[in-house]
Amino acid sequence: MRRVVSHPVLGTLTAAREVKIYVDGKEIRAREGEPIAAAVAAAGIRIHRYTAERGEPRGVFCGIGQCTDCVMVVNGVPNVRTCITPVMEGMIVETQHGAGSEDR
Amino acid sequence: MRKVDLAIVGAGPAGLAAAIEGAKRGCSTLVLDMNPLPGGQLVKQIHKFFGSQEHRAGTRGIEIAAQLLHQAETEEVEVMLGAEVYAIHDRTLEVAWAFTGDSSASSSGGGATPPSRHLAIAARRIILATGGAENALNFPGWTLPGVMGAGAAQTMSNVWRVLPGERILMVGAGNVGLIVSYQLLQAGAEVVAVIEAAPRIGGYGVHAAKIRRAGVPILTSHTVVRAEGRTQVEKAVIARVDSSWQPVPGSERELDVDTICIAVGLRPNARLASLAGCCLHYSPRLGGWVPIHNSRMETTIPGIYVAGDLSGVEEASTALEEGRLAGICAASSLGKSNPGDDERIAAIEERLISLRSGPFCQPRQDAKQELIEIGEVQCCKE
Amino acid sequence: MLQGVKTRGYPSLQELESAPGYPSPGRLEKGPVAVIECIEEIPCNPCEQACPQHAITIGEPITNRPHLDEDKCIGCGLCIPRCPGLAIFLVDLTYGQGVATVAFPYEYLPLPEEGQAVQAVNRAGEPVCPGTVIKVQNPKVNDQTPVVTITVPREYAAEVRGIRRIRRER
Numbered sequence: 001m002r003r004v005v006s007h008p009v010l011g012t013l014t015a016a017r018e019v020k021i022y023v024d025g026k027e028i029r030a031r032e033g034e035p036i037a038a039a040v041a042a043a044g045i046r047i048h049r050y051t052a053e054r055g056e057p058r059g060v061f062c063g064i065g066q067c068t069d070c071v072m073v074v075n076g077v078p079n080v081r082t083c084i085t086p087v088m089e090g091m092i093v094e095t096q097h098g099a100g101s102e103d104r
Numbered sequence: 105m106r107k108v109d110l111a112i113v114g115a116g117p118a119g120l121a122a123a124i125e126g127a128k129r130g131c132s133t134l135v136l137d138m139n140p141l142p143g144g145q146l147v148k149q150i151h152k153f154f155g156s157q158e159h160r161a162g163t164r165g166i167e168i169a170a171q172l173l174h175q176a177e178t179e180e181v182e183v184m185l186g187a188e189v190y191a192i193h194d195r196t197l198e199v200a201w202a203f204t205g206d207s208s209a210s211s212s213g214g215g216a217t218p219p220s221r222h223l224a225i226a227a228r229r230i231i232l233a234t235g236g237a238e239n240a241l242n243f244p245g246w247t248l249p250g251v252m253g254a255g256a257a258q259t260m261s262n263v264w265r266v267l268p269g270e271r272i273l274m275v276g277a278g279n280v281g282l283i284v285s286y287q288l289l290q291a292g293a294e295v296v297a298v299i300e301a302a303p304r305i306g307g308y309g310v311h312a313a314k315i316r317r318a319g320v321p322i323l324t325s326h327t328v329v330r331a332e333g334r335t336q337v338e339k340a341v342i343a344r345v346d347s348s349w350q351p352v353p354g355s356e357r358e359l360d361v362d363t364i365c366i367a368v369g370l371r372p373n374a375r376l377a378s379l380a381g382c383c384l385h386y387s388p389r390l391g392g393w394v395p396i397h398n399s400r401m402e403t404t405i406p407g408i409y410v411a412g413d414l415s416g417v418e419e420a421s422t423a424l425e426e427g428r429l430a431g432i433c434a435a436s437s438l439g440k441s442n443p444g445d446d447e448r449i450a451a452i453e454e455r456l457i458s459l460r461s462g463p464f465c466q467p468r469q470d471a472k473q474e475l476i477e478i479g480e481v482q483c484c485k486e
Numbered sequence: 487m488l489q490g491v492k493t494r495g496y497p498s499l500q501e502l503e504s505a506p507g508y509p510s511p512g513r514l515e516k517g518p519v520a521v522i523e524c525i526e527e528i529p530c531n532p533c534e535q536a537c538p539q540h541a542i543t544i545g546e547p548i549t550n551r552p553h554l555d556e557d558k559c560i561g562c563g564l565c566i567p568r569c570p571g572l573a574i575f576l577v578d579l580t581y582g583q584g585v586a587t588v589a590f591p592y593e594y595l596p597l598p599e600e601g602q603a604v605q606a607v608n609r610a611g612e613p614v615c616p617g618t619v620i621k622v623q624n625p626k627v628n629d630q631t632p633v634v635t636i637t638v639p640r641e642y643a644a645e646v647r648g649i650r651r652i653r654r655e656r
Binding site for chain 3: 151152153154155156157161162163164277289290292303304305308309310311312313314315316317318319320322324421458459461462463464465
């Protein structure tokens with residue numbers, strides 16, 4: 001996916017302070033204040049987790065913190081709703097498998 | 105325990121409007137919202153609103169959000185973000201912060217571990233303005249990444265400035281489907297088609313006309329049969345439906361899309377109201393289960409009020425008016441009123457009737473009336 | 487009722503001609519005039535106050551369709567960017583010999599430039615004829631709703647309601 005840089009109503013995307021997060025070990029440059037889901041989408045990542053039983057991929061569905069489809073493991077904590085959780089410098093984000101605990 | 109006169113859950117148009125009215129009448133007012141930004145869904149509404157000129161029609165939703173926030177600030181309303189209310193009992197709200205961007209909320213002061221804290225808030229009056237949630241639609245492949253709510257795509261594009269996809273199929277030609285299609289075009293995506301299972305377009309003709317002249321087909325009596333793709337959407341298969349909503353064999357068509365947006369209506373987000381013990385009523389016209397409330401927006405739990413999409417899915421304009429009404433009434437029940445409040449309430453009610461008139465909105469007016477009539481019987485009398 | 491707009495997504499000529507905001511053929515012949523393609527009863531009235539000539543009336547209830555007093559309308563086009571539904575156009579059949587102008591709201595990037603050759607499209611987005619951009623207006627009062635005016639052969643003025651969107655460079 002790509003950033004919407006120029007926009008007829010919203011204007012040109014203003015510069016934001018850069019925040020580095022690590023998604024499955026890969027460094028991603030996010031915009032300060034944006035949720036994890038936006039940062040990973042801008043980096044082209046659509047799969048946030050795999051389901052417990054069938055291992056099916058899931059991504060962003062509601063985008064406003066209600067459906068929990070977009071959860072990932074953040075700083076070791078599973079089931080974090082990435083669509084309403086802002087990025088923070090040095091955050092470690094991982095694709096979640098099942099419930100995200102050791103006994104997956 | 106933190107104590108306030110008025111606690112409001114949800115910083116959207118209804119919640120902020122309620123907060124402003126409460127604070128104007130001298131209530132100590134706190135607004136809690138789980139999102140990182142205040143404004144509710146106004147923050148992604150980049151189109152100019154309908155409604156009456158006297159009430160900011162023709163203004164874009166994002167500007168209305170900014171105006172409300174400014175007013176809330178002037179009235180010294182406190183807004184707490186990232187704050188999730190997970191229980192309400194005896195007019196006490198249990199609030200949890202999970203992650204926030206605010207390092208002051210963090211015990212460790214950084215991103216190494218998730219900051220987390222809890223707070224109990226005792227409120228003399230509570231207004232729930234938790235908004236709505238998008239309905240899902242089940243079809244084979246609907247769980248693939250790339251299938252998302254139209255509102256999610258709108259949030260990604262307009263708030264976070266990330267295009268949710270390049271080639272989009274919009275499912276549903278109500279106002280949300282039509283408006284989000286237009287806004288995705290504006291953000292630079294291609295909308296391959298808008299499909300609608302009903303034989304007629306549900307949204308306003310002017311919204312449909314905008315995207316039609318931009319070259320987007322609107323296919324009525326069509327449904328999505330399945331989404332295909334290994335790890336994400338690579339293709340959509342659509343088909344015509346007959347008068348009993350069944351796909352017509354042989355009418356299937358493949359569309360080369362990477363994203364399928366679902367815009368098949370919203371429902372009131374009544375989970376917290378239900379947890380708080382408010383009695384609900386099922387009203388299809390209002391989007392599903394809604395908390396019963398009286399003409400003062402008070403629910404069956406004394407001291408708990410509702411406003412906005414939670415009390416029936418409508419528009420931002422009606423949410424603002426209901427929020428004002430709830431704010432004035434909640435303050436009044438605490439003995440805090442301003443001169444002229446009776447006239448103000450009458451004017452709000454008049455505007456609500458006007459906003460709910462016309463062939464589009466009259467059914468909602470009828471449903472609201474029915475809900476309030478139930479509320480007048482079931483909700484406590486002063 | 488309203489078969490066109492509710493099935494195809496844009497109003498039929500018949501629906502338009504029966505709407506109170508659509509100017510008469512006689513008025514169109516006289517010179518620039520607003521063409522209000524708002525044919526449903528929706529709760530909206532900013533167009534009423536947008537017109538300095540008071541040529542547009544909604545009144546009460548707010549769901550009334552806009553009525554154009556075509557004798558009062560001077561064809562200034564100030565109503566175009568104020569309509570939240572982007573449903574007002576300006577047509578001038580008297581622009582030149584066999585040439586008309588059509589003005590419409592255009593909220594996309596990139597904006598066309600004056601003098602640019604464009605593909606004029608009808609209400610269904612289908613190309614109908616070539617056009618030339620003569621004006622692109624986006625003053626602050628428009629609040630990010632630019633108004634584009636193009637010339638087209640006169641016989642297409644009743645159908646042309648926009649241009650094929652210009653592809654963005656990535």
